[in-house]
Amino acid sequence: MEIPVYVNTLLRQLNAHGYEAYVVGGAVRSSLLHEEIHDYDLTTNALPEEMVQVFKDFHCIPTGLEHGTITVVIDHHPVEITTYRKDSTYKDHRHPDKVEFTSALKEDCERRDFTINALCYHPDTGILDFFHGEKDLHDKVIRCIGEPERRFEEDALRILRAIRFASRLSFRIEPHTAEVLLAKKDTLNYVSIERINEEFTGMLRGKGASVCMEDYREVIEVFIPELKQLDEEAYKEMCGRLEEENTGRADVRLAVILYALHDKEAAHHILKRLKYANIVIHTITDLLRTADDPYDSDIAFRLVLSHMKTDVDTFFAFHKANDKGISMAEKRQQYASLTNDDYCWNLKDLAINGSELMKLGYKGTAIGQKLNALLDDVIHERIRNKKDELLNAAHPD
Ligand code: ATP
Numbered sequence: 001m002e003i004p005v006y007v008n009t010l011l012r013q014l015n016a017h018g019y020e021a022y023v024v025g026g027a028v029r030s031s032l033l034h035e036e037i038h039d040y041d042l043t044t045n046a047l048p049e050e051m052v053q054v055f056k057d058f059h060c061i062p063t064g065l066e067h068g069t070i071t072v073v074i075d076h077h078p079v080e081i082t083t084y085r086k087d088s089t090y091k092d093h094r095h096p097d098k099v100e101f102t103s104a105l106k107e108d109c110e111r112r113d114f115t116i117n118a119l120c121y122h123p124d125t126g127i128l129d130f131f132h133g134e135k136d137l138h139d140k141v142i143r144c145i146g147e148p149e150r151r152f153e154e155d156a157l158r159i160l161r162a163i164r165f166a167s168r169l170s171f172r173i174e175p176h177t178a179e180v181l182l183a184k185k186d187t188l189n190y191v192s193i194e195r196i197n198e199e200f201t202g203m204l205r206g207k208g209a210s211v212c213m214e215d216y217r218e219v220i221e222v223f224i225p226e227l228k229q230l231d232e233e234a235y236k237e238m239c240g241r242l243e244e245e246n247t248g249r250a251d252v253r254l255a256v257i258l259y260a261l262h263d264k265e266a267a268h269h270i271l272k273r274l275k276y277a278n279i280v281i282h283t284i285t286d287l288l289r290t291a292d293d294p295y296d297s298d299i300a301f302r303l304v305l306s307h308m309k310t311d312v313d314t315f316f317a318f319h320k321a322n323d324k325g326i327s328m329a330e331k332r333q334q335y336a337s338l339t340n341d342d343y344c345w346n347l348k349d350l351a352i353n354g355s356e357l358m359k360l361g362y363k364g365t366a367i368g369q370k371l372n373a374l375l376d377d378v379i380h381e382r383i384r385n386k387k388d389e390l391l392n393a394a395h396p397d
């Protein structure tokens with residue numbers, strides 16, 4: 001594994017003060033999978049106050065000092081360093097009762113969720129792998145460390161984390177882990193909606209979203225019970241529309257899922273309940289609102305575009321997912337030909353504006369009304385988007 005100079009500096013700094021330190025978790029996993037690494041987490045036997053001492057000449061942020069984590073900013077890179085922790089008892093299926101530190105790296109690995117997330121690395125020792133994580137990576141398996149019953153019982157969020165990693169990496173969940181996860185699905189009710197949203201959205205982004213939605217339907221229905229209305233065939237069909245080309249597009253995939261319900265009000269309700277950001281809600285509402293509008297002719301297409309705030313790529317991605325028969329090349333060509341000097345579908349592109357109408361004597365609300373009426377004429381090709389034609393049409397008789 002190659003590590004950047006700044007990560008090596010942090011490891012060596014801890015070592016120079018007599019402490020152990022390793023890169024752990026996502027970075028090691030991603031490196032072995034030859035994926036891009038976005039951040040490095042370190043684990044160490046230095047206690048929080050000892051870390052503060054070791055990094056006193058660095059820029060430190062005491063992110064979660066009580067959980068044993070500090071963030072050291074080095075060469076503009078924030079790196080989280082956490083003291084070895086061990087598993088303690090959990091309350092409310094989510095939070096450990098207390099944080100307990102340990103001096104044993106193995107114990108720190110043992111409290112982690114999956115074997116592939118418990119790999120450690122140090123340039124002098126190479127990879128340390130206490131729970132056969134490398135084999136599971138090779139076999140493409142998500143497996144709990146220890147007894148899945150206990151691990152999911154302790155922290156119900158792990159149920160969704162397992163599915164999120166399975167989707168993202170296109171791995172399968174080891175059968176016993178999967179069986180227990182399904183049996184314990186209702187403990188997800190103890191998890192905050194924000195955390196559910198985060199993991200569910202991550203799952204939707206993944207390349208294995210279609211398979212995961214199908215295999216773990218019952219888990220998804222814990223927080224989207226409305227999906228129970230879909231019979232097996234309709235549900236399966238919906239999963240089939242979450243195809244690979246929309247990997248990364250959680251919003252488009254969520255729109256595809258909600259469209260299957262054919263109930264815009266319920267869809268809005270679900271998005272609100274899952275606490276999606278307004279921008280996501282607007283995009284999805286927009287897609288669902290225009291989903292059944294025809295857009296085969298230029299006029300129809302312009303009409304759809306005129307009351308859509310979402311960008312056209314998102315619109316196309318959604319329609320392509322729902323109707324595999326559509327030729328995207330044709331649609332893109334049609335779209336390109338819509339954008340020309342003669343016609344438009346937005347007020348901002350109209351070749352006349354409010355102040356020009358005022359000069360003609362329009363006042364107050366009449367200005368907006370006339371602009372919209374002119375735009376409607378342009379959309380329907382009754383007049384062209386030319387200033388003189390528009391002025392002519394606007395001229396009070
Ligand atoms: P990502 O690339 O998605 O950030 P990651 O592996 O870094 O992947 P994080 O959610 O950032 O995942 O968590 C960092 C590490 O902390 C994990 O690799 C895992 O070892 C441990 N971890 C995180 N959440 C849990 C949890 N709920 N239970 C046990 N261990 C966890």
Ligand code: MG
Pocket residue numbers: 026039
């Ligand atoms: Mg991470």
